[in-house]
Amino acid sequence: MTTKVISARFDLPDSHRIETYVAEGGYNALRKALGGMTPEEVIEEVKRSALRGRGGAGFPTGMKWDFVPKDNPKPKYLVVNADESEPGTFKDRVILERDPHALIEGILLGSYAIGCHQSFIYIRGEYWYLIDILEQAIAEARQRGYLGRDILESGFDLDIVVHPGAGAYICGEETSLLESLEGKRGYPRIKPPFPAVVGLYGCPTAVNNVETLASVPPIILRGGDWYRSLGTGKSGGTRLFAVSGHVRKPGVYELPMGYPLKKLIEQDCGGIRNGKRLKAVIPGGSSAPILTAEEAERATLDFECLAELKSMLGSGAIIVMDEDTDIFKACWRMTEFYEHESCGWCVPCREGTRWMSKIFERIHCGEGRPRDIDLLAELSNNMFGRAHCPLGDASAWAVEPAIRKFRGEFEKYLRPPAKVAAS
């Protein structure tokens, strides 16, 4: 049995209602913070917890909040990234649906820490059915004095606005998200300046993922050291893993950082379905380089181990592929996704994803030339690090490591069709 932190209330009846949340000790972390902690102390506790962002990049949350300049006279904003658009990722959805008050309390703590009085939840358009749940939770919190003016008579004010996106993957990238929230087209901004200094409406802004924020209340309540001790020294706590693909029991699992990937697949998820063997795993959403079965066997689910394997923990979305999976087709499908979702602003990403798609199609049609596989790898290598935002890197990572590790799967499409004997 592993400690449940984020998913502790998921299975309670009416888990989304404030009565349930409060009965389970909800909003006590807020009381503790507003009642006797300075914003700096909140940030210190989060730093001590070794909480790293659950949205993709894994940036230390306490440090991100510390970067928001306190002496800047402009308003500060905390923007919640609920775009959840990375292929394979479906864990924020469960928090939004079953425990929205954990997110609201996390937003309150983060806002208090950075001095924000107006927060925004940018939620993916396809999650329209979750907006009512969020709005209801916000209204409940306001009615009980956890939101609005003079929260718990502390003098601290905060309001939250829910803003739906329109279904673009690029708007999950934090600066495109801010552009979209400002009512503009979701093009990524050049960094630096980082949002912490010049963010929403040109003001200091922290952008945080849903799960990151929902992890903060237990940290404040039980201490950063406790949270850190649940995971590895550098990757603190537990996190939600969204497991999909060819396992018997796909779903969302909360596990401590450093948990063996093999154990997750074989024990928690019941193994590969239909008694098949494992071929490959994508460990952090489609943007994370693919692992072979042998690599997956020795991988642990923490930022450090996956970086050593030249992949990443990303959004915690684990896509499991059995021996029957056509890696070529899986890569082609992902490339088509990136081609479709490229915002078109920069040449390497706009042209690169398009050309890769075309080459995949050519190979699949049986018209591939022997050098096409190397051409795909070369294109992908040329895109890496040259695009305006990490979407270009993500599309490159979906291709080159797969060619390097599963070249035979690509070459089989180049074989001449078998001769049919003339009758």
Ligand SMILES: Cc1cc2nc3c(=O)[nH]c(=O)nc-3n(C[C@H](O)[C@H](O)[C@H](O)COP(=O)(O)O)c2cc1C
């Ligand atoms: C193309 C692209 C899509 C992204 N989509 C998401 C997303 O859907 N949700 C998310 O939380 N972060 C997403 N990110 C990461 C965000 O840019 C950012 O790192 C994150 O919101 C920071 O929050 P965190 O520090 O709490 O993880 C995406 C990044 C890229 C490059």
